[in-house]
Amino acid sequence: MTAEPDGAVEEVGSVLVALADPTRRQLLDLLAAHGAATATTLAGQLPVSRQAIVKHLAVLDSAGLVVGNRVGREVRYSLRPAGLDATTRWMSSLAADWDRRLAAIKHAAEAAERDFS
Amino acid sequence: MTAEPDGAVEEVGSVLVALADPTRRQLLDLLAAHGAATATTLAGQLPVSRQAIVKHLAVLDSAGLVVGNRVGREVRYSLRPAGLDATTRWMSSLAADWDRRLAAIKHAAEAAERDFS
DNA sequence: ATTGAGTGCAACCCGATTGTTGCACGTCCG
DNA sequence: CGGACGTGCAACAATCGGGTTGCACTCAAT
Numbered sequence: 001m002t003a004e005p006d007g008a009v010e011e012v013g014s015v016l017v018a019l020a021d022p023t024r025r026q027l028l029d030l031l032a033a034h035g036a037a038t039a040t041t042l043a044g045q046l047p048v049s050r051q052a053i054v055k056h057l058a059v060l061d062s063a064g065l066v067v068g069n070r071v072g073r074e075v076r077y078s079l080r081p082a083g084l085d086a087t088t089r090w091m092s093s094l095a096a097d098w099d100r101r102l103a104a105i106k107h108a109a110e111a112a113e114r115d116f117s
Numbered sequence: 118m119t120a121e122p123d124g125a126v127e128e129v130g131s132v133l134v135a136l137a138d139p140t141r142r143q144l145l146d147l148l149a150a151h152g153a154a155t156a157t158t159l160a161g162q163l164p165v166s167r168q169a170i171v172k173h174l175a176v177l178d179s180a181g182l183v184v185g186n187r188v189g190r191e192v193r194y195s196l197r198p199a200g201l202d203a204t205t206r207w208m209s210s211l212a213a214d215w216d217r218r219l220a221a222i223k224h225a226a227e228a229a230e231r232d233f234s
Numbered sequence: 235a236t237t238g239a240g241t242g243c244a245a246c247c248c249g250a251t252t253g254t255t256g257c258a259c260g261t262c263c264g
Numbered sequence: 265c266g267g268a269c270g271t272g273c274a275a276c277a278a279t280c281g282g283g284t285t286g287c288a289c290t291c292a293a294t
Contacts (some may be wrong), residue, residue, distance in 0.1 A: 011140075013137075014206070016137045017137045019133045019138075020130075020134045021252090022125065022130060025130070032214060034222075035219070035222035035223075036222075038270075040269085048253070048254095050271090051254075051273095052252070052254080053251075054272085055251090059251095060228070070271095072270095073261040073262065073269075074261095074269090081212050081216055084208065084212045084215070085210065088205060088208045088209045088212055089170045090271085091136075091201065091204065092209075094167060095198055095202055097149060098145075098149050098196055098267090099198055101150065101152070102196060105151075105152035106152075110267080139284085155240075155241090156240085156241080163285090166283070166285085167241090168285085169282065169284075171241085171242080172281090172283085189291070190239075190240055190292065191240055191291095192241070192289065
């Protein structure tokens with residue numbers, strides 16, 4: 001009814017929440033640069049503890065932006081662009097929706113003064 | 118250095134923060150549907166107080182997603198798709214960046230074992 | 235001028251996030 | 265085997281965000 005197909009909204013929401021944090025975005029950048037890395041290694045590149053990194057990676061994982069593969073005693077995290085792609089599509093369709101409605105409203109703006117009951 | 122032109126990052130960040138909240142997204146949907154509305158009117162459509170709406174609108178405003186025009190004694194808020202557009206573009210370029218780097222890494226994965234010092 | 239609707243500001247509450255530290259558990263290597 | 269490295273879990277402190285309530289102020293209309 002709004003602009004979203006009702007089912008994918010929560011997924012998009014979690015991606016947006018994940019991207020809202022600067023440290024998390026930085027983490028994604030590091031992964032994009034190195035391809036794959038462990039939490040410990042990543043903690044060396046950022047001014048926070050390893051545990052903080054682990055938590056951020058968990059958020060990114062449940063948002064579908066990252067995956068962790070266990071290799072021996074370490075866990076190697078890598079990027080997963082699918083979730084980002086979906087959110088990008090959602091956003092641009094939302095933008096298109098706004099444009100459409102704004103055009104319609106602007107056109108009929110002088111006709112009706114009140115919209116609510 | 119990362120993937121962003123260094124200046125627009127903060128702006129994009131604020132848009133992402135703004136979009137991360139479900140109530141705020143709902144608010145944007147209402148504005149898209151009605152074209153313009155006051156905080157008091159919007160509070161009638163959502164299960165939160167007017168003050169909460171005012172705060173959300175402030176966040177959306179400083180993210181560039183919404184503008185408030187004073188008409189007499191009331192403030193009419195309306196949509197401003199420009200910020201959303203910019204963020205959409207940023208996200209898709211980020212996705213493209215990831216894809217590019219992931220391809221490069223996957224291609225050279227067998228050659229180098231360690232990336233860090 | 236007085237009343238009422240609409241807004242702005244401030245204090246306050248509470249739950250979620252972000253971050254820390256400490257320690258226990260696997261796992262590789264000398 | 266036994267130490268060293270990496271991870272996982274748990275408790276904890278502190279800050280942030282969303283939400284509420286109460287009150288003062290502005291503007292319009294009678």
